[in-house]
Amino acid sequence: MRRLFTFLALLATALAPLARASDLTALETRWLQGASPVVLHARQTLALPLDIVVQPQDAPGAAPLALGFADGRCKLVLSLRGNPEAQRQLDDIPPDLTSAALELMAAHELGHCRRYLDGAWYRLPAGFTAARAPATLPADLQQAWLDMRSTRREEAYGDLVGLAWTREHHPEHYGRLHAWLTAQRSADLIPGSHHDTLAWLALAAAPGSFQAGGSVFEAAEQLWRRGLAD
Numbered sequence: 001m002r003r004l005f006t007f008l009a010l011l012a013t014a015l016a017p018l019a020r021a022s023d024l025t026a027l028e029t030r031w032l033q034g035a036s037p038v039v040l041h042a043r044q045t046l047a048l049p050l051d052i053v054v055q056p057q058d059a060p061g062a063a064p065l066a067l068g069f070a071d072g073r074c075k076l077v078l079s080l081r082g083n084p085e086a087q088r089q090l091d092d093i094p095p096d097l098t099s100a101a102l103e104l105m106a107a108h109e110l111g112h113c114r115r116y117l118d119g120a121w122y123r124l125p126a127g128f129t130a131a132r133a134p135a136t137l138p139a140d141l142q143q144a145w146l147d148m149r150s151t152r153r154e155e156a157y158g159d160l161v162g163l164a165w166t167r168e169h170h171p172e173h174y175g176r177l178h179a180w181l182t183a184q185r186s187a188d189l190i191p192g193s194h195h196d197t198l199a200w201l202a203l204a205a206a207p208g209s210f211q212a213g214g215s216v217f218e219a220a221e222q223l224w225r226r227g228l229a230d
Helices: 002-015 026-045 084-091 095-117 139-169 171-186 198-203 216-229
Strands: 050-054 065-070 073-078
Touching (some): 026 050, 026 084, 026 095, 065 095, 095 171, 139 198, 139 216, 171 198, 198 216
Parallel strands (some): 050 073
16 A cells, blocks of 8 residues: 555656646556656655656657656656557566566666766766777768667666666566566667677676675676676
8 A cells, every 4th residue: 555655646746747647548557657666766765857758649669668868857758658569568578577577677767867967878988998880881871880889888788777676676586587688688689789788688697796785876887897898
């Protein structure tokens, strides 16, 4: 009952003036309920400027859960209406892992939020040098290649934050959720593309791969740097 009251309070705070909780679909409510522990932690413990945006229009083909950034605030955006991908993603999760998997996905977006707030988006840490685009690529594709590598790094960091959250909050499910995330990243994989984070996931195969103590961001940073070095 306490979780229900907390969740309803979160909805009332997050969605007014966007919408009343009664305006939400069952699917939107389920996604929000799953993300709520991460959102509450971000706001109450980490004091991150995080808003929730539930898209009221149909959004076929959009990522069901994504992170935007505007006016110095992170926007956790749900695009679920008219979007079959939203239900498909839920259906791909074993039922007993649904809540923990939704938390992992929300924590992934929280990793993006932290990078935006730090002004570090697309930037390499000190001591690392960005690769040059292959000279064989046409000039108009070289920037696209560099952007793809940068996106891949950011996606890897987000995945590691999600797994660090799982290690801290759902250690009993870590192995299965790591396998689920690896399967998601392996599906229709183009090696080296935007969502090819498998090299980093391999480093995080066991929960003990993360250093103990510190925030989920600090835990992710340590493995992320190892992946960059390799």
